[in-house]
Amino acid sequence: MNRPATIDLPAANGALASLSLCALFAALGVSCANVALPTLAQAFDASFQQVQWVVIAYLLAMTTLIVSVARLGDVAGRRRLLLAGIALFAAASLVVGVAPTLWVLIATRAGQGLGAAIMMALTMALVGATVPQTRTGIAMGLLGAMSAAGTALGPSLGGVLIGTLGWRAIFLVNLALALLTLALAGRYLPPDRPDPAGVKLPVDVAGTLLLVLALGAYALGMTLGRGTFGPLNAALLLAAACTLVLFVLAEGRAASPMIALSMLRDRALSASLAGGALVSTVMMATLVVGPFYLSRALALDAAAVGLVMAVGPVAAALAGVPAGRLADRFGAARIAVAGLAAGSVALSLMPAKFGVPGYLGASASMTVSYALFQTANNTAVMASASPQQRGVLSGLLNLSRNLGLITGASVMGALFAIGAASPSLLTAQPGAMAAGMRLTFGVAAFLIVLALSISWAGRRGQVAR
Structure with missing residues (x-):
């Protein structure tokens, strides 16, 4: 990417x-919506499995399109595409905020997810063109901090807005932020410049499309039905498996594949990716299941649910330095996995016995450990990467x-519904909700142990070579 020889500092600050702000409200798009799930289930007279899609639709669009839109930015121009992504997010936020039915809301949440994918893919790439080279590290740190702030702020802000203005306000707040960001970006982001030395890879x-179909069928297969599993669920999961095979075959033949399958032959890398996926599955379960448990089993209102769910991210921020020192002394992976496993066991048992304090302790342990795991895992992967491999x-x-x-939003949510064994989680008794948490x-906890085993096997294979 070309970096201008001179950069106007006021313009750089505005950019x-x-x-x-892009990093902030992309994160808010997930964390605000989670705390609203019980309220949305009541507002639309919907099942837990149906309102799960408010989260899944956003994640599905973001996951399947983030790599492709990064390449599209190289072709169409990053500034132009980023402005389009912000505008799409703003328009989708407006429609979500006034949605007359749950299915309109879910469809436009997918539009929000596409806008978020564009913003997540392009914000870091645009830093080099907008700030002086001496401030690049500070800028990247600020983007990470704003993303973390969005994750931490979402539950408490969402809970307060739901309790005072209603659930529609949490999406209209995103609209206001998106419009402000669009004005700033349009004013301060420098125009796209052709990069004659750059290689513009085609979009896969x-x-x-195959990844969208595979993940969509997978998520549908795990959420259709009210805690039951029938022939349609099995057919959807079979379709997902077949489509995934086609995806692998297509990637192997593509001139510029979305996923470099050859890199997955590295056992250490594959182990890190699998471990990261398993740990993220567990953490997403807390965000989807937690609001229902807190509102139904512990009888908290929306504002209180938001505050309780915000404690974990705040604890992760405050514990970052001491946790890092422990990691340096005892090993980051060891500390993180121990904390995640202990937190999972505690979350299955302590809230039913100790109420809100039990939930807070277990949740804080898991969130701090998750942040530590992500840092250790990402660092282990990127430390030995060549400059050419870092983007991939x-x-x-x-x-x-x-x-x-x-997976956490769909599969773990399905487990919670099965464990509760109630026709509707909105009318389930506290004992049923506690049973869902235990399962x-x-x-x-088993998934965390599996993640540790996979990581250990990957390191062993790397040492053996």
Whole structure:
């Protein structure tokens, strides 16, 4: 990417402000919606399995399109595409905020997810063209901080807005932020410049479509029915498996594949990606299942649910430095996996016995451990990467994380409904909700142990070579 010889600092600050806001409300798009799920189920007289799609639709669009839109930015121009993505997010937020039915809301949440994919794919790429080289590190840190702030702010802000203005307000807030960001980006982002030395890779249309179909069938197969599993679910999962095979075949023949399958032959890399997906699955389960448990089993209102769910991200931010010191002394992976496993077991048992304090302790342990795991896992993957591989590896890490998020929202949500064994989670008794938590996070603890085993096997294979 060409970097201008001189960069006007006021313009650079305005551009960086617009990119930071992109990172903020892309994260808010997920975390605000999670706390609204019980309210949406009541507002639309919908089942838990149906309102799961408010989260899944966003994640599905973001996961399957983030790599393709990054390449599209190289072809169409990053500034132009980013402005289009912000405008799409704003328009989708407006429609979601006034949606008359749940299915209109879900469809436009997918539009939000596409806008978020564009913003996530292009904000970091645009930093180099907008800020002086000496400030690149600061700018990248600011983007990460704003994304973390969006994740931490979402539950508490969403809970307050639902409690005071209603659930529609959480989406209309995103509209206001998107319009502000669009104005700043249009004013301060520099125009696209051709890069004669750059190689513009074509968009892998076939791979993108097959991945959308495979993940969509997979998520549908795990969410159709009210806690039951029938022939249609089995057919959808079979269709997902067949489509995934076609995707692998298509990627192997593509001139410019969306996923470099050859890199997955590296056992250590594959182990890191699988471990990251499993851990993200567990963390997404807390975000989807948590609001229902807190509102039904512990009888908290929307504002209180939001505050309780915000404690974990805040704890992760505050514990970052001391946790890092422990990781340096004892090993980051060891500390993180121990914390995740202990937190999963605690979350399956402690809330039923100790109420909100039990939930807070377990949730904080898991969130701090998750942040530590992500840092350790990403660093291990990127540390030995050549400059030519970093973009591809970054895309693979994001893809594995998002695949885990989709699995957590669909599969772990289905486990919760099965464990509760109630026709409707909106009328389930506290004992049923506690049973759902035991099953969900008992399985979560197993997944964490599996992630540790895979990671250990990958490192062993790397040492053996």
